[in-house]
Amino acid sequence: MSKIDCYIIKDLLPLYVDEVVSTQTKNAIEEHILACNDCQKELNILKKEINTAHLPSEFAKGGEPIMKIRKHIHRNYCIIAIMIISILFIGSFCGVSYLRNNVKAIAFNNNIEVNLDNGNIIAEIEGTSIHSSHIVNIPVNGEETEFYTFFFVESSNWDNLISKKSTLSKVTIAYNDKGAENISKIYYYTGEYDDITNMSVDELQLIISNSTLLWQR
Ligand SMILES: [Zn+2]
Known part of the structure; x- marks a missing residue:
């Protein structure tokens, strides 16, 4: 894997901490961090900020955008899950009706x-x-x-x-x-x-x- 510049890694770190990166990106970031003290420090600072964001809101102002992204992603997953369940439900209902009417x-x-x-x-x-x-x-x-x-x-x-x-x-x-x-x-x-x-x-x-x-x- 090619070396990635620190500024790219630092841009990606919030997403990495929020666990919304692909497996390849995650692996690349982790590989980089093992060899780079600077980015390692950045990651530790970010992790502390995220932990603060989970505290009650008056402590969490710094983490709000990430919380919003997380909520947004979470809501999208819910909508997709509901759609898939609905499609499966309607599909199996139609399938069973078809089988029942074939006499x-x-x-x-x-x-x-x-x-x-x-x-x-x-x-x-x-x-x-x-x-x-x-x-x-x-x-x-x-x-x-x-x-x-x-x-x-x-x-x-x-x-x-x-x-x-x-x-x-x-x-x-x-x-x-x-x-x-x-x-x-x-x-x-x-x-x-x-x-x-x-x-x-x-x-x-x-x-x-x-x-x-x-x-x-
Ligand atoms: Zn670096």
Whole structure:
């Protein structure tokens, strides 16, 4: 490193004492001071002044400009920190919303089971948490006494992200005393549900052939 003139070092000393110089400058100043008594003395005087500046204000008049610089720098750091935290916060919020709104039907892969529990019909889905479920009851032969139930469940990318293999989600397909006793078969079907309640027997047969029978009474 090249030798630096004393007047440059002396100009930099207040900033050095205030710890607002770069590492390279700091190293250069320290290297110079080790070899230069004159600047060493200047530094000691400055350090004493700075210490005085930390005393109550009537003792501290000499140190005020440095205190102001320090406060100013401190405030700028605070503003930058708040901005970074805000950006991170908004960014993660947008990211999570995006993941939550990205929803897909869960394919059947021996991961879904339907069981009776105290008269309630419950579906258990392994390996993911559930965003939503779609359940439709269709009367068999037009009679309101027997129903086939078609359902599917959806998960969002967020659900997939937070789920573990051991995650077990439960969805109530039908409640005891609210129609569960009239359901004779439960199918898992991930296709179109829009016209499913108005379908002919043949059309419904096609849906059934594309479904997985999960439970029957
Ligand atoms: Zn010097």
